[in-house]
Amino acid sequence: MGDSTFTFLGLSSALWQSLGLTLRLAAITTLILGIIGLPLAHWLNTTRARVAPFLETLVTLPIVLPPTVIGFYILVGLSPQHPPGSWWRDLTGEPLVFSFTGLVIASVFYSLPFAVQPFQAALRGVPRELLDAGTALGARPLRVFIRLHAPLAWRGIAAGLTLGFAHTLGEFGVVLMIGGAIPGVTKVASIALYDEVQKLDYASAHAFAAMLLVISFALLLIVTLLQRRRPA
Amino acid sequence: MASPDPPRHVASRMLRLLAVLAFVFAPTGRASETLSIAAASDLVFCLEALNREFAKSEPSVRLRVSTGSSGNFFAQIKNGAPFDVFLSADLIYPIELIAAGAAEEKSLTRYGIGRIVLWTWRTDLAIDDLASVVRDPSVKRFAIANPDHAPYGRAAKEALDKFGVWAEVRPKLVLGENIAQTAQFVQTGNADVGIVALSLVIAPVRNRSGRWTEIPSSAHAPLEQGAVLTRRGASNPAARRYLAFLSTPAARTIFDRYGFSLPRSP
Secondary structure: OOOOEEEEEEEEHHHHHHHHHHHHHHHHHHHHHHHHHHHHHHHHHOOOOOOOOHHHHHHHHHHHHHHHHHHHHHHOOOOOOOOOOOHHHHOOOOOOOOHHHHHHHHHHHHHHHHHHHHHHHHOOOHHHHHHHHHOOOOOOOOHHHHHHHHHOOOOHHHHHHHHHHHHHHHHOOOHHHHOOOOOOOOOHHHHHHHHHHHHOHHHHHHEEEEHHHHHHHHHHHHHHHHOOOOOO | OOOOOOOOHHHHHHHHHHHHHHHOOOOOOOOOEEEEEEEEHHHOOHHHHHHHHHHHHHHOOEEEEEEEEEEHHHHHOOOOOOOOOEOOOOOOHHHHHHHHEEHHHHHEEEEEEEEEEEEEEOOOOOOHHHHHHOOOOOOOOEEEEEOOOOOOHHHHHHHHHHOHHHHHHHEEEEEEHHHHHHHHHOOOOOOOEEEEEEHOOHHHHHOOOOOEEEHHHOOOOOOOEEEEEEEEEEHOHHHHHHHHHHOHHHHHHHHOHHHHHHHHOO
16 A cells, blocks of 8 residues: 555556556466466376366366356355465465465466466377377477477467466456455456446546556457467 | 157247246246335345335335445446435435436435444454454454445544554455445454444344444444435336335334434434
């Protein structure tokens, strides 16, 4: 809650703060999505394990699940009144809900399918023979994946990361339920816009909404360009 | 078993499916009169009792109730949302609606005055002393409704200011979008303590619900609450009767029982 206030491009410092927070949340979420999403996508593509279909369904669930369902379970499940929320509180002295970490956890879960599905499609699109050639030349599976498989699928991976980023920007329902609108911590752009509308400050709301529209359009344009220029 | 159904059977199945769908999506009842109510979320429990009472004398009126933040309803009604009656958690929104020509001026009814309480599920806090609760280092999260647009949030902020702890509480604040969400933050234990509407903690459904202590009404501007007929509701006789009902002794008894102070009798 900084004391200095300014206005730039029609937006108050508080709105710039929430925009910065949102970009930080999206960037960290995207990083984690890449770290856990890529191996997960590869494993789901190649495994014959019986649990795989269940896991794949679980990963896809946030696409159809109302955000309120996720928000409700997080709110009740991570409450500091009982584990695991109480463990976190004992460890850090802070409750998980209403914290930036809490938002990151929720965002990773919520945006996971938007990254993993493009990852899976991209990895599947790499011709099998190329990878077999790598193996035949003596490379271990991890090396094949890092040096051959992932680089050949880079467009789809980039698209998945961009979608994960964009989807985190668009998050609203979950954050509304578990955020508590703390400036600089959990008051992300979508919530800040909602508050401006509630305050009946339509001028700020218009400026902010337009900015979010432009950012979202630019991100989706990147995804589209990546998808269209797929090598034959 | 795998052989395809003859077309006749398919047609009859389709008909049956259509009948079911028609049943599911058809407007229920041949209802004589329908009344849509938008109510501030501090009324969520009280309204059920009110509507049961209203239904005793008006059994044929179908009530459709929405609860949420007054600010949201204000914006929606101003933009033509299909509500007949609006029960706000303050007087400002109804008056602004009247000024905007979206509500009927002479219908404005003061139905109750909200009261606020300090509420917690923790057993170790001395809740009679607001300042010491705020300063307690074990209190990490303090919930109030968003003072920028929620009437109860404004009252909470005024009270914290009056007790001289607004600056100290700010780093601990979590803001509910409306007063019901604020209560939910406290009830789930995600906030250690919060300032919420008495009407939300006193309701019978919340029995065994932690501990609360009322914050004196002298610590904040009165939370006078008003109801109005919207432009749409002005032509709905049932809506007019509902608004009149809010001032009857029976309704006033319910408001009193659910934790509202009563305005002077009209």
